[in-house]
Structure formats: C-alpha cells, structure tokens
Amino acid sequence: MIQQMRLFLEPRSIALVGASRRTGDGNNVFENLKVYGFPGKLYPVNPRAEEILGERAYPSVSDIPEVPDLALISTPRASVPQMVGECVAKGIKAIIIVAQGLADADDEGRRLQEEAVRIAREGGARLLGPNTFGTANAFCHLNTAFIFFPMEKVPVASISQSGFLFGGTPRQRLVGKAIDLGNSGDIGFTEALEYFGADPDIKVIVLYVESIRNGRQFLEVARRVAEKKPIIALKGGVTPLGAEAAQSHTGSLTGRNEVYEAAFRQCGIIQAGDVDELEDLVVSFLHLPVLRGRRLGVMTITMGAGVLAADACARHGMELASLSSRTRAKLAELLPPWLGASNPVDLGPSAFTPWGSKEVMRQSLEALLTDPGVDAVLLVVSTNPMEVRDITAVTAPAVEAHPEKPVVSWVYNTDIGEEISARYRNAGKMVVYLTLGRAMKALSRVAGYWERRNRADGP
Amino acid sequence: MIQQMRLFLEPRSIALVGASRRTGDGNNVFENLKVYGFPGKLYPVNPRAEEILGERAYPSVSDIPEVPDLALISTPRASVPQMVGECVAKGIKAIIIVAQGLADADDEGRRLQEEAVRIAREGGARLLGPNTFGTANAFCHLNTAFIFFPMEKVPVASISQSGFLFGGTPRQRLVGKAIDLGNSGDIGFTEALEYFGADPDIKVIVLYVESIRNGRQFLEVARRVAEKKPIIALKGGVTPLGAEAAQSHTGSLTGRNEVYEAAFRQCGIIQAGDVDELEDLVVSFLHLPVLRGRRLGVMTITMGAGVLAADACARHGMELASLSSRTRAKLAELLPPWLGASNPVDLGPSAFTPWGSKEVMRQSLEALLTDPGVDAVLLVVSTNPMEVRDITAVTAPAVEAHPEKPVVSWVYNTDIGEEISARYRNAGKMVVYLTLGRAMKALSRVAGYWERRNRADGP
Numbered sequence: 001m002i003q004q005m006r007l008f009l010e011p012r013s014i015a016l017v018g019a020s021r022r023t024g025d026g027n028n029v030f031e032n033l034k035v036y037g038f039p040g041k042l043y044p045v046n047p048r049a050e051e052i053l054g055e056r057a058y059p060s061v062s063d064i065p066e067v068p069d070l071a072l073i074s075t076p077r078a079s080v081p082q083m084v085g086e087c088v089a090k091g092i093k094a095i096i097i098v099a100q101g102l103a104d105a106d107d108e109g110r111r112l113q114e115e116a117v118r119i120a121r122e123g124g125a126r127l128l129g130p131n132t133f134g135t136a137n138a139f140c141h142l143n144t145a146f147i148f149f150p151m152e153k154v155p156v157a158s159i160s161q162s163g164f165l166f167g168g169t170p171r172q173r174l175v176g177k178a179i180d181l182g183n184s185g186d187i188g189f190t191e192a193l194e195y196f197g198a199d200p201d202i203k204v205i206v207l208y209v210e211s212i213r214n215g216r217q218f219l220e221v222a223r224r225v226a227e228k229k230p231i232i233a234l235k236g237g238v239t240p241l242g243a244e245a246a247q248s249h250t251g252s253l254t255g256r257n258e259v260y261e262a263a264f265r266q267c268g269i270i271q272a273g274d275v276d277e278l279e280d281l282v283v284s285f286l287h288l289p290v291l292r293g294r295r296l297g298v299m300t301i302t303m304g305a306g307v308l309a310a311d312a313c314a315r316h317g318m319e320l321a322s323l324s325s326r327t328r329a330k331l332a333e334l335l336p337p338w339l340g341a342s343n344p345v346d347l348g349p350s351a352f353t354p355w356g357s358k359e360v361m362r363q364s365l366e367a368l369l370t371d372p373g374v375d376a377v378l379l380v381v382s383t384n385p386m387e388v389r390d391i392t393a394v395t396a397p398a399v400e401a402h403p404e405k406p407v408v409s410w411v412y413n414t415d416i417g418e419e420i421s422a423r424y425r426n427a428g429k430m431v432v433y434l435t436l437g438r439a440m441k442a443l444s445r446v447a448g449y450w451e452r453r454n455r456a457d458g459p
Numbered sequence: 460m461i462q463q464m465r466l467f468l469e470p471r472s473i474a475l476v477g478a479s480r481r482t483g484d485g486n487n488v489f490e491n492l493k494v495y496g497f498p499g500k501l502y503p504v505n506p507r508a509e510e511i512l513g514e515r516a517y518p519s520v521s522d523i524p525e526v527p528d529l530a531l532i533s534t535p536r537a538s539v540p541q542m543v544g545e546c547v548a549k550g551i552k553a554i555i556i557v558a559q560g561l562a563d564a565d566d567e568g569r570r571l572q573e574e575a576v577r578i579a580r581e582g583g584a585r586l587l588g589p590n591t592f593g594t595a596n597a598f599c600h601l602n603t604a605f606i607f608f609p610m611e612k613v614p615v616a617s618i619s620q621s622g623f624l625f626g627g628t629p630r631q632r633l634v635g636k637a638i639d640l641g642n643s644g645d646i647g648f649t650e651a652l653e654y655f656g657a658d659p660d661i662k663v664i665v666l667y668v669e670s671i672r673n674g675r676q677f678l679e680v681a682r683r684v685a686e687k688k689p690i691i692a693l694k695g696g697v698t699p700l701g702a703e704a705a706q707s708h709t710g711s712l713t714g715r716n717e718v719y720e721a722a723f724r725q726c727g728i729i730q731a732g733d734v735d736e737l738e739d740l741v742v743s744f745l746h747l748p749v750l751r752g753r754r755l756g757v758m759t760i761t762m763g764a765g766v767l768a769a770d771a772c773a774r775h776g777m778e779l780a781s782l783s784s785r786t787r788a789k790l791a792e793l794l795p796p797w798l799g800a801s802n803p804v805d806l807g808p809s810a811f812t813p814w815g816s817k818e819v820m821r822q823s824l825e826a827l828l829t830d831p832g833v834d835a836v837l838l839v840v841s842t843n844p845m846e847v848r849d850i851t852a853v854t855a856p857a858v859e860a861h862p863e864k865p866v867v868s869w870v871y872n873t874d875i876g877e878e879i880s881a882r883y884r885n886a887g888k889m890v891v892y893l894t895l896g897r898a899m900k901a902l903s904r905v906a907g908y909w910e911r912r913n914r915a916d917g918p
Contacts, residue, residue, distance in 0.1 A: 077797075100795070100797055100798070100807065101795065101796070101797030104797065105796075105797030105798075105799075106797065109797060160763065161763070162761060162762065162763025162764075162766075163761050163763065164761045164763030164764050164767075164871075165763070170841075170871040208763055210766065234767075236763060236766035236767050236770065237766055237769075237770065238770050239769065239770045239772075239773035239774060240773065241769040241770065241772055241773040241779055242766050242767070242769040242770030242772075242773060244769065245762070245765050245766045245768075245769040245803055246766045248762075248799055248801060248805075249762040249763065249765065249766055249805070273896075274767070274771070274894060274895060274896050275767065275871070275894070275895070276893075276894045276896075302621060302622050302623045303621065303704070303707075303708040304619065304620070304621025304622065304623030304624070304667055304695060304708065305621075305623050306704050306708065307621075307669065307695035307696055307701050307704045307705045307708055308623075308693075308695050308701070308733070308734065309704075310696075310698065310700040310701040310703065310704040311695065311696065311697050311698045311700065311701030312733070313698075313700055313701075314698035314699065314700040314701060315698060320700055336559070336560065337560075337564075338536075338559055338560030338563065338564030338565065338568065339559070339564075339707075340564075340707055342707060344704055346707075346708070348559065382629075412623075412629040412734070434735075434893070435733060435734075435735045436733060436734070437732075437733050437735075
C-alpha cells in the first residue's frame with residue numbers, strides 16, 4: 001500500500017482530467033503546478049481544448065502517450081464514474097476525485113461515489129476523495145489543490161478530512177506534505193498515516209478528523225507510528241451541533257466523542273482542543289528539545305504576570321521547580337533583598353531599567369538553566385522597554401549553553417505575529433507562545449508525550 | 460471620596476519627592492510627564508539637586524511655593540513614613556508611594572507601610588500604594604509610572620494590583636485611565652471602582668485582582684457600577700501555586716477562589732479566565748452593538764472550519780440560528796445545490812474563486828443579517844485568496860445596513876495582528892478574534908452581560 005500511496009505523493013506524471021481553459025486567476029491546477037515547479041510530466045485532458053497555456057491538451061485519457069502515475073479528475077459529479085473507468089482502462093493506479101456533491105450531498109451522490117470506488121478497486125486503482133484538494137508535497141513541488149497555496153519543506157504532514165489544514169496550520173502554515181481525504185470514499189486515515197509514519201522527511205503528523213472507519217486497523221497503525229513521531233489530532237464534530245455540521249460536510253457520521261478521546265489516548269495520539277493548540281503543539285515538537293519533566297522555572301518582569309503564570313502552571317499540570325540553594329544564592333546576589341529568590345523569579349524594577357535589566361536577566365536565566373531541578377524555563381517579558389533584539393541578545397547565550405532544556409517565552413504586551421515569533425526562534429532559540437495558557441498547555445502535552453515515549457522505551 | 464480620588468487622576472500640580480537626577484533613559488517620571496505633555500505644575504524634590512532638566516528642584520516638600528494636589532514619593536522604603544509626614548504637614552491630600560519592599564517584603568516593611576498609612580490618615584490624606592506605578596489618565600496627559608507608557612484616550616479604565624495592566628491590555632493597550640493599587644495599603648478597589656463608575660469618560664472597567672478587602676462594601680459599589688458599565692475582572696492566585704506567588708507579590712492573602720467567583724457573579728462582574736479573554740471582552744464591549752441573543756449565523760469558506768465553529772458554538776453556550784424559509788430560499792439561489800442552505804453556511808468552492816466569491820459572500824451575509832432569527836453573524840474567512848481589503852469591501856455594506864447586529868470574524872489562516880484587526884474594524888465594521896474559541900467565548904459572555912442588564916432594566 002505504501003508503494004501505491006507514493007503515486008499520490010511523489011508522482012512522476014499526472015493526467016489532469018477536466019483541466020480548465022481558464023487561466024491567470026490562480027485557480028487552474030495545471031497552471032499552478034507549473035508555478036510550483038512540478039518537475040514531472042503533466043497531461044491536461046479536455047475534449048473542448050486543443051491546447052492550454054500553449055501546451056497540447058488531450059481529448060481523453062486514452063490519448064495520453066504513457067500511463068501517468070496519477071490522475072486528477074476535476075469534472076462534475078455525474079461524469080465521475082465514467083472518468084474513473086477511463087483512467088482504470090488506461091492502467092492508472094492512483095486517482096484523485098475533486099468534485100463535491102457526492103456522498104456529502106444526497107443519495108444520488110452517494111450512489112455515484114460508490115460506483116466510482118467499485119470501478120477503481122476492480123481495476124486495482126485507489127481513489128482519494130471525492131470532495132478533496134488532493135495531495136501536496138513541497139519536497140516535490142506538488143500541490144493538486146485548485147487554489148494556490150505557497151508551501152515550504154517543513155517536516156510536518158497533515159491528513160485532513162477538509163481543505164482546512166491542507167495549506168498548513170492556519171497561522172504558520174507548518175505543513176510540508178498533505179493529504180486531503182475529503183469524503184474518504186476509498187483511502188482513509190489508516191493508509192495515509194502508515195505512509196507518513198514511514199516517510200523520513202516527516203517528523204510530526206497532524207490530523208483533522210471527522211470520522212474514522214476501520215477503527216481497529218487505524219489504532220494499530222497509529223500506535224506504531226506514535227512511538228516514532230508525535231501525532232496530533234483535531235477532532236471536528238465533538239458536540240451534537242458540530243456532528244450535524246460534519247454530516248453535511250463530508251457525509252461523516254462522527255460517532256461519540258468519548259470513544260474517539262479514549263481511542264486517541266490509548267494509542268498515543270495527542271488530541272488538540274482547537275486548531276491553535278494543534279499549531280502550538282506542532283511548533284513545540286519541531287523546535288524544542290525533549291522536555292524531560294514538568295518542573296518549570298519562571299522568570300518575569302512583572303509579578304502580576306508571575307502570579308498568573310503560577311496559576312496557569314497549576315491549571316495545566318505543570319509544576320513550579322523548587323530551586324536549589326545554589327540557585328537561590330545566585331538569585332539573591334542579583335535581585336533586591338525584598339523580592340526574595342523564589343520561583344517565579346521576579347526580575348523586579350531592574351527589568352524596567354535599561355542599565356540593570358540585561359545583566360540580571362542573563363544571569364538569572366543562566367542560574368535557572370544550570371539548576372538540575374529545572375526542566376524548562378518560561379520567560380515572561382514585554383517589548384517595553386526592551387526590544388526583541390535586546391531580549392534575544394540577552395537570552396541566546398544561556399539558551400545555547402543549555403541545548404538540552406527548552407526555553408519558552410510569553411511576550412505579553414505586544415502583537416506577536418509569526419514574524420516576531422520567528423525572530424525569537426532564530427535569534428533567541430526560544431519558542432514564543434501567544435498566550436500564557438497556551439504556553440503551559442503545550443508544555444504539559446509535550447511533557448506527556450515524552451513521558452509515554454520513555455515508558456515505552458523503558459528499561 | 461470621589462473628590463479626593465480626583466486629586467490622583469486629575470491633579471493640577473504634583474510634587475515629585477525623590478525625583479531622580481538621571482534623565483534621558485525613559486525612567487525619569489519628571490521627564491516623562493513633560494513628554495506626555497502634562498499641563499499642570501511639577502515640583503521635583505531632591506535635596507541633592509539644584510535643578511533637574513534645567514528646572515528648579517526643591518530641597519524638601521515644605522519649600523514648594525503652593526500646596527500641590529498630589530505627591531509622588533519615590534524614595535527608598537526607610538524614609539517613606541517621614542516623607543509622608545512632610546507631605547501631610549504641607550497639606551497635601553493625595554499621596555502615591557512607589558517603593559517596593561513594604562508589606563510585600565517582610566515585617567519591617569509591613570511596619571513601615573502601616574506607619575505611613577497612619578500618618579496619612581491622621582492628616583486627612585489618602586495613600587496609593589506602596590509598590591505602585593501610581594495613576595495614569597491619557598485624557599489629562601498624566602502618567603506617574605517610572606517607565607514610559609504610550610497611552611491613548613480610550614474609554615477603558617484599569618484598576619490593578621500590579622503594573623501588569625497599567626499600560627493597557629497587553630496586546631492592544633486598551634486603557635485610557637489606570638490606577639495601580641500595588642499593596643493597597645490604603646486606597647483599594649472600592650474607592651477606585653466608585654470613581655471610574657462615575658467617570659463619564661469611561662465605558663468599560665477592567666480589574667486585576669489578587670485580593671479585595673472590605674468585601675461587602677466592594678460588592679455594593681460593584682453591583683451599582685455593573686448596571687451602568689461592564690466590569691471585567693481577572694483574578695490572580697486562583698490556584699494554590701498562584702496564591703503563594705501573589706503573597707510574595709503584594710502581600711495579598713488571596714482567599715478562596717470560589718468565594719471570589721461567586722461574589723463576582725452575584726454582583727455582575729464578568730470574570731475573565733485569562734488576560735486574553737479579558738482583552739477580547741474589552742474589544743467586544745467597545746466595538747460591538749448590543750448583542751440581543753445567542754442565535755448565531757455562521758458563514759464559512761471551508762466547512763472543516765464550519766464544523767469546528769459549530770463545536771465551539773455548543774461548547775461556549777451559543778446557538779446556531781435556525782434560518783427562516785426566506786433566508787434558506789435566498790441561500791439556495793446563491794449556492795450549488797449539493798451544499799444545502801443550512802447554518803453554518805458553506806460558501807463552498809465559490810469562496811475560492813475570485814469571480815464568484817464576492818457576490819455570494821455579500822448576498823449571503825445580507826440574507827443572514829436580514830433574518831429576524833439571527834442575533835449575530837460569525838464570518839470564517841482566510842486571507843487566501845481574498846485580501847483584507849476585498850473581504851471588508853464585500854462585508855462592510857451589509858454590516859453598515861444592519862448596525863444593530865454584531866458581525867464578528869475569525870480569519871483563520873494568517874497572523875491577525877492588531878494592525879489587521881484594526882483594518883477589519885475600521886473598514887469592515889467587524890471585530891476579529893484571534894481564535895474560534897475566543898470568538899465564541901467572548902460572544903457568550905457579552906450575551907450574558909446584556910441578558911443580566913435586560914433583566915435588571917426589565918418591565
């Protein structure tokens with residue numbers, strides 16, 4: 001099966017059945033694939049076009065001079081079974097059906113979808129979709145979606161029952177390879193997960209799930225893959241309202257949420273509560289070293305935020321580290337006597353003075369990271385009065401000197417867009433979270449993943 | 460009391476006791492007040508300086524040629540009682556004590572604080588602090604903090620036991636007036652809340668609370684004020700870890716969280732779970748029309764997000780509106796037959812095509828807003844392929860035609876910094892939330908506030 005999945009993700013040639021003659025607006029797959037720089041051969045098929053973008057168009061699949069690895073069928077639903085038949089007759093083994101309005105719509109659509117699947121299977125072909133963007137693989141300059149998504153070679157794969165995660169996680173577009181299962185008429189989560197589980201380019205896998213069939217088989221594959229790489233799942237349709245919406249979306253019967261929760265937990269899949277938590281987890285797994293425990297050192301420039309950090313810590317199952325006497329002594333040297341050398345570390349008024357802050361912050365961070373009782377450090381800062389470059393210049397040396405310990409930050413007083421987050425990550429070796437709660441939640445889930453891995457690898 | 464509070468927020472003259480000679484680094488209050496354009500008279504007091512910034516410095520408060528409205532004492536803790544005594548002797552009735560290391564530190568600090576409070580009260584003066592930035596009032600170009608905070612005339616007041624909310628809500632700085640209670644040695648939440656409750660410049664009040672004394676009096680004032688304007692409270696120290704941190708912060712005994720929760724609910728204060736929810740609520744109350752019910756119309760360009768929106772709706776106590784037959788008929792005209800004219804409205808593939816999307820989106824929004832069964836609309840969009848200006852150009856006419864109904868948005872695929880949010884708000888008349896969950900949570904809390912107000916105003 002993995003070999004056949006490769007035809008979807010690494011095709012050398014693609015037949016574009018129902019290729020549009022309309023170009024120039026970013027909605028032409030043929031044109032988009034050229035812009036992505038897809039290096040393989042493309043065969044636009046359209047009986048009403050002689051050529052598209054100056055290249056020869058073929059009246060039908062049978063006229064293509066080779067057997068393409070992959071066919072992308074973009075015709076209306078009524079013609080889908082016939083087109084699948086023509087692809088199968090040609091000997092094509094991987095077929096994507098883009099059309100909506102199949103099992104996601106009505107009985108007639110369901111009938112058409114079932115017929116297409118039957119024809120494909122009888123011919124030894126596999127189907128992706130219907131109701132799908134298809135596949136994307138930035139490593140191969142491939143993206144079959146009918147809108148243009150800029151993608152980068154990020155070691156994250158998404159498997160999604162929606163176009164929603166296809167172009168990447170929403171904010172940072174952290175997806176390098178993607179499979180949109182759509183209605184999952186044939187190929188489902190199991191096949192896709194198995195494929196990415198074995199893919200050396202991929203370090204983290206994200207799922208958007210409405211419903212999973214063949215649960216036992218899926219869980220078996222998921223358990224095996226989760227021992228090698230984190231799998232993060234977002235479940236849609238967890239409430240009755242959402243379940244109803246899911247049914248009209250992909251014709252999915254979502255099943256009871258508790259069943260999914262239990263199944264995910266059992267096989268080591270991390271369930272994200274929403275798409276933002278999903279993104280936080282991806283960033284954390286991509287950019288943080290292994291988190292070896294839950295004992296957090298917190299440094300803050302304002303103790304109000306320190307109190308909130310302690311609350312968030314307790315709420316999300318993290319702990320405030322008990323500092324060693326050596327660390328306390330070091331902090332006592334650095335801080336005014338009334339602040340006390342406890343955790344959270346209140347950098348106090350010195351944090352607001354350009355002449356005092358940097359050295360205090362640098363040495364406090366070094367002291368916390370040196371403490372064997374501290375598993376990770378959270379730095380609560382604002383960009384007033386210090387700029388990003390000041391903060392990262394102060395923190396980077398200590399962070400680099402302790403590459404085995406995660407250092408994360410909540411920068412509370414400013415818009416931390418992806419640009420600023422990237423600057424922290426690149427210059428300061430820190431992962432920045434948008435909110436305090438999200439920082440703690442992500443750390444706690446990451447810690448849980450490594451605890452499970454350690455138990456599995458255990459003595 | 461309100462009259463005396465005015466001396467803190469609208470002083471005509473200020474004595475700066477312990478004014479620093481160090482200037483030019485943004486940490487000199489005297490200098491900062493000049494930069495803010497404070498129009499009143501400033502009297503720097505420093506026995507070791509003849510002049511500061513070219514202006515005459517006074518050796519002691521007694522040498523000032525008038526009785527200033529307000530004194531700001533920035534000397535170390537040991538001298539605080541003496542300085543308060545000198546201010547009282549001068550006849551000053553409003554005194555801010557900046558120093559840390561009083562009741563927030565140790566027994567000696569507590570003693571010094573109590574002595575200062577006693578001296579002030581005997582002289583008919585009120586104290587703010589210690590351990591405080593003091594007060595800010597953008598309407599009067601006043602800010603007594605020892606770091607520079609740019610502020611705007613926003614009709615939001617903060618009352619905070621920390622410098623944390625002093626410069627505004629973290630992301631958007633939505634505070635026009637602020638009181639930092641610090642250790643609350645004398646002035647507490649009750650006095651501050653009463654003042655802002657009566658202040659016609661202020662529409663929304665935010666609190667950062669570690670502990671409140673004189674609970675009964677506070678609740679009485681809060682109940683009265685909450686009937687006129689929303690009060691949003693963030694409580695620090697709601698977990699044992701947080702409570703411990705709070706004690707070292709402001710010497711607060713935070714008390715049991717459930718007691719606060721019940722008390723806030725009882726008097727109509729909206730308790731925010733974190734600082735981001737607090738900010739969402741401020742934005743919502745500032746920029747949305749009255750939300751008259753919980754029946755939400757949802758429009759989405761991707762039904763995966765529609766499913767998640769339905770889930771979030773159910774989770775946070777909102778409802779999906781049942782669309783009228785007229786609305787359904789209108790949507791059926793606009794959308795392909797297989798999408799179905801239900802709520803969430805799936806704008807479908809047309810949403811991704813520049814030639815189809817705008818008209819479909821515009822007319823769908825108009826249809827939802829016209830439906831009497833829809834109280835508000837959530838628009839789920841991405842900035843790919845439509846730009847902000849395209850989206851706002853499409854939505855603004857319908858939003859403007861229905862000024863009585865809130866229209867909010869979740870723009871899922873991009874960094875929505877404050878700049879983009881402001882563009883939506885200004886050009887599109889929409890409030891944009893950073894995440895779907897936050898959008899639903901904020902709408903639900905806002906709905907709850909108006910339900911309470913309606914009951915109170917009821918027949």
